[in-house]
Structure formats: C-alpha cells, structure tokens
Amino acid sequence: MMNKRRGRLAAAAVVMATALGLTAACGGGDEPTASGDGSSAPGKVTLTLQTFGGGTNFGYKAAVEKWNRENPNIQVKHVNVSADFENEYWPQMLNWLQSGKGAGDVVGIDEGGMGLAKARPQFFTDLAQYGLDSRKSDYPEWKWENGINAEGKLFALGTDVGGMAVCYRKDLFEKAGLPTDREEVAKLWPTWDDFIKVGQQFQEKVPDVKFVDGLNTWFNVVLSQEAAKHGNVSYYDRENNLIVETNPAVKAAFDFAAKVNEAGISAKLRNFQDPWFAGMRKGAFATLGCPGWMLGVVQGTITEDGEKPEQGKGDWDVAAVPGGSGNWGGSWLAVPKQSEHPKEAAQLLNYLTSPEVQLMAFEEGGNLPSTIPAQDSEKLQSAVNEWFSNAPLGEIFGPSIKTLPPIFLGEKHSQTKSKVENVILGMDDGSIPADQAWQRLVEEAKKVAEG
Secondary structure, eight states: OOOOOOOSOOHHHHHHHHHTTGGGGGOOTTSOOBOTTSOBOSSOEEEEEEEEOSTTTTOOHHHHHHHHHHOTTEEEEEEEEESOIIIIIHHHHHHHHHHTSSOOSEEEEEHHHHHHHHTOGGGBOOGGGGTGGGGGGGSOHHHHHTTBOTTSOBOEEEOEEOBOEEEEEHHHHHHTTOOOSHHHHHHHOSSHHHHHHHHHHHHHHOTTSEEESOHHHHHHHHHHHHHHHTTTBSSBOTTOOBOTTTOHHHHHHHHHHHHHHHHTOBOOOOTTSHHHHHHHHHTOEEEEEEOTTHHHHHHHHHTTTTTSTTTTTTTEEEEOOTTOOOBOOOEEEEOBTTOSOHHHHHHHHHHHTSHHHHHHHHHHHOOEEOSHHHHHOHHHHTOOBTTTTTBOHHHHHHHHHTTOOOOBOOTTHHHHHHHHHHHHHHHHHTSSOHHHHHHHHHHHHHHHHHO
C-alpha cells in the first residue's frame, strides 16, 4: 500500500502504467464483467483503488488487508499513483476519466479537485443507487454536501479533514538551545512574526540546517487560516470568479512567505517532490506545517515504508501552530462510471469511508476522520502517537476538527494552486525576484481562470 515515494512520474512510466498495471481497474479478460444491474457475474472480482500522497497517504494498509482477508471474492489492489496531487495525480486522473479507461474502481480526490469533479457528473457513479445516501447522518453537512454533484447526485463520500499543527525536530531544537517540550515550544510563537524570529534564532545556532522546509508548505498553512477569516474562500469566490488579487487571505499568505524568504530560514524544498522527501530523511529542516495527514507522510518517509519502523522514533514532536487551527486538506472517494464493477466498488467505498476505517486510517497515518461518530470516539480523543514522542493527537486536534470551517474551492482551484505554488517556489529558489513575485502570481492565476 505505501509507495516508495519516488516523486514525479516520468511520462513514459505513466503511459506504461496506464497500458499495463492500472487497466486492471476496468476488468481483465479473466475477470467477471458487469451485468445489467451493475453487479458482476459470479466469480472473483479484483477492484483497483487509486490514491495519492506520500508516506502512509490515505492510511489504508491495514484496512485493505482486512478487507482482502474477509472478502475472498472481491479483492482490492491498492495503487498509490503519485505523492503529488495537483501536478501529477489529478492531471493523470482527468486524462483517464476523459478517455474512459485507466481510472480505478474507487479513486481518491483531494479537496482541491472536488470543484471540478462536482461539475463533471458524467465521470462518476451515482452512489445513491447502491444505498450510500443512507450515510448522510455520519457527516457534517459541509463534508456531505461537497460530495453532491451538479445534477444533485451523491458521487463521493469524505475520508478525512485537515486540522493544523507544527511538526518539529526535538533533537534539532535541543541543538539550537531551544525548548523541546511541546507546550513550551508553542509558547515560543504566539504569532507568525514570532515564528520567524524563532527561526532566525535557530539558524544562528544551527547554520547547517534550515528552520522550515520550503515556502509552499507554510504559504498553504497560513492561507488555510486566513481563508477562514475572510469568508471561507481562497482563489475563487462562490460564483467561481477569480479573487486572488482581491482576497486578503491570499495576500496575507503570500506576505508571510515573502517574510520567510527574506529571513533566509527556508531549505527551499517543494513539498511532495523527491528532494523534499530526501531532506526530511536527512534532517535538512527542523519544522513542517502539519495537518493531521502530514504526520503519516513524515513517519512513512522516515521509516522508509515501514521497513524500519523504529527509525526516527522520538526525534519528532507536534506542537500548536501560530494563529490557531486551519483546514488544509481532506479528501473524498468516488467510483468512476468506467468501472465494470460499480456495485462492488460502492461496497468498498462504503467500507473505506466508514467510521471504523477512518479511525484505522487515523491510527496508521494521522488522517483526521471526517465522520461524526469517529470524531466523537474515545479512541480519537485519547489518542497518542508513540513515534511522535507520544504526542497527544486527540488533545491537539480533537477539539478543533468538528468546528473546522469548510473553505470553498472553485472548479479550477487545483490548476490555479499549481500555478500559484510555482511562483512561490520561484521566489523560494530565486528564479523569480521577490519584488516581482506577487504580480507574477496574479498573472499566472488569471491565465488559468481565463483559459
């Protein structure tokens, strides 16, 4: 289940995967074909589950193993297509959906792709015909409603939500003469300006390690917080009009990224690319913005896909983020219409989004559940993460996840986000002068909106 995180897929590899490995989603010659009612003929069915993300990604290793043990006639092949949703997974998935072949029987969709997915009902199966509309009471209204498409049909169920914290290297903080206790660490940075000051202090003491991984991560952290203060919108308003230039949330996130850049505390790594994963392993940076799901990325990366589960244990901890929580991330699962086994795929989707499995995913990768029963469970509220220095994740994330505001993300959010982050990356690595970056960001966003 957990991929080797090799980062960007080469074009040839994508073509080969489409031609060979991933076409199993549509049913091979030795598999049963769909009958008129959407069910399959008798025999063994193999379903392909396609996800994205680094480390433990969706946290489904144990859940898929359990399903396969208990359902010998409906086996699941889990393919984690790419670590990078915006630049690799989603463009490839859209190609598969448009061509009518290549997409899995169950596919993951990040929050940034949901606006477009909702507007393309021709791509996805109506889950209500398999009874999944009965799940409505499991979800907060906003999480449920985002799975309803432009035709008013249920096409996706939510997996996790964002939440926000800071993951930090205790050993590097100690080397810099900073406190390592998570409560004392949080006191160092009541504001984002304080966070930068701590970074500069760290940098003076540990010059060979950078304080933050790169500007993109922290731009998104601040954007998620600021969007909640400015109408719960980011790049687009609720009528899908581009508001990058006028939304104070975007400008505040950009200004913070510019300050981090000026302070010289960035390792200049783009999240979910190979150098970023390598930097995480070798300790190239001391802090990382951490929605719940990011904990699984960190742990899965350091332990090299579980082959060395004790590696790095106790080096990392989790503290409160400056400025309060934020809702960055969260995903949904859908069944493409091209699946030849939609009934079985809907059963699998129902299982993977159940409160039980959401708690399994939380335990495996830190993914914060989006279902109300899982959020209310004692298992979540009392949870600690042994690998992250026994961080009390229930205490850190539990109180906020039920009140996280839904951020509206437009139909072209994912494409816009990719272009915006390219500019932030350019400012980070020096290829775009800092005094020109804001105007370039606005121009690139307009190209997407007008294209």
